[in-house]
Amino acid sequence: MDAYDLITQNAAEVVTEDEVRSLAEDPDGKRAYVGYEPSGVLHIGHMLTANKLIELQEAGFEVVVLLADVHAYLNGKGTFEEIRETADRMREQFVAYGLDESNTEFVLGSEFQLDEEYTLDLHALELETNLSRAERAMAEIQSGDTATVAQAVYPLMQALDIVYLDVDLAIGGMEQRKVHMLARDTLPSIDEEAPTCLHTPLIADLSTGVGKMSSSAGVSISMEDSEEELREKVNKAFCPPSRDPEPADDGADRDNPVLQIFEYHIFPRFCDVVVERPEQYGGNLTYDDYESLAADLDSGELHPADAKGALADYLNELVAPGREKIREQRS
Template identity: 35%
Template sequence: MDADERLRLIEKDLAEIITSEELRARISEDRELRGYIGFEPSGRMHIGQVINVLKVIDMTRAGVKFLIFLADWHAKINDKFGGDIEKIWICGDYLRHCFLGLGIDPDRTEFLYASDIVNRSEYWEKVLQISKASSLSRIRRAMTIMGREEDDAELDFSKLIYPPMQVADIFELEVDIAYGGLDQRHAHMLARDAAEKLGWKKPVAVHSKLIPSLSGSGRMDTAQKKMSKSDPRSSIVVDDPPETIAEKMSMAFCPQSEVQDNPVLAIAELLIFPSRGTFRLNRPGKYGGDVLFSEYSELENAYASGKIHPKDLKENTARELSEMLEPVRDHFEKNPDPKRRIEELLLGGEK
């Protein structure tokens, strides 16, 4: 695979790249690139996170060695599982198995916990340097990366440590590409600004779109209207059985002919087309019959023009998604313990 092919594969389906020129320059270097994405072990994996998995697979195919960073200390700061690190590790192991079930290449991917690096004095020196290079207001603005409001720091000072730690992760791991959803943009831009002030190598920041909440709720802020595991009604979990996926999809926000912030169309655009290449609409002949869409734009135009009823879109999206996630369910049938342990935690009321 030449440099242009690698660049196309990395860029495919991304919402933004900061910057494309820097990414092209890194690819042209005669060395293996290192990519990174951070996940806070905080519950079951929902389909919004599968977007990230698909892109990590693309990047590893393009020759990038990828670090999947399981941010256990960050989850502790963010009060996940009551701050119990042992429970956070149980969730981290479950997430690792989700990645494997979704087809991550274990030879091109490394799983790393924050606990693996926080005992290094050099790491905390970076946290201090980043903090000194950043204003308090800038750190507060970056708190949305952890699903928090700026005012939350008034109740718990540790929340202000989270953004400098996330930025320090990037530099301690010496990554070329920092990847995440658009909700992680604040952290990645903070890293690039700190790098410029401190004379460090800037990470290329690449971001994917977010799937809106199934309920269609949320204000205009990107992080607030995304799918979230904290509201079971708003999300689909990667190991949900087909009947649960169908039930949740049937209740999804999906107004007739409306495409803006439509979570059902977003699932088709961001998950089904990238992973399966097509979308098959099955319906009775009296309602238009079966249609095979080879491009997302065709499906969107057909829905916008009223040629597809919301019920048909929901039912077919649920079927396509369920088929796409079948390898995850198969993986947990063969490896049941990680799923059993996280379910026991959540049944016990842990969040």
């Protein structure tokens, strides 16, 4: 696989393709980053962007993980003390998940975001940005239902982080795209380059297939889930025998979250996927890529119940080291 394909594999979008192509010409030493608000436990959304970081490392990129303590604070996630504590735990969980510790730069936001120069640049960006634009950028990220001034500043800091961390490629889930577009629009006004961005898809809500899986409300998969919990959550997931489910009764688009997890989480990390299946249904199946598994589910060759069993097995394997780490952290 060439560098461009590896970089863009499983991406929902890339801004812009040309910019990524030119990065792909010589990826060695190029820098990519993701920022995360520290939270106590990694969930499946964190793991999705982490997969991309792992692939970028394979492609030769230097990877920066911003543990965005100041952002979390601005977004009302707690006191600095609480947030910093979870930042530490989060770093350890990322390493347990598979980010190469010696090859990943973990940076705490407060290490540079409180410097005078940064602050003045931030004010310059504030001057260039109206409130409604900032609010729109935050719509899918903000906690609480009405935006605070802190939350208006938040996306501007993300823009500036890209400059200060000297990043060539900004990574984020699709919920980050408006922030990144704001960064592309605004940074040139302070004589900085518009960043190149790559956005990962969002996994659909596990129980309905509509919208995105919620980490706050509803069912989500996280690193602290026991094998039994994983099995139960996967088993309860919406999974028609189709890769392209019919819209819901209210017309809302639906995806197949079980397939999505295979595509974005399992196949990127495992060469072969073995679906154990009772003899009466035809015995075990082995897949070496997502396409063939999805095609079999779609055709009826692979029953959703068997796919779910396999999904729980592999998810459990992915989560196990992190779960062990969390157990340690709590003891």
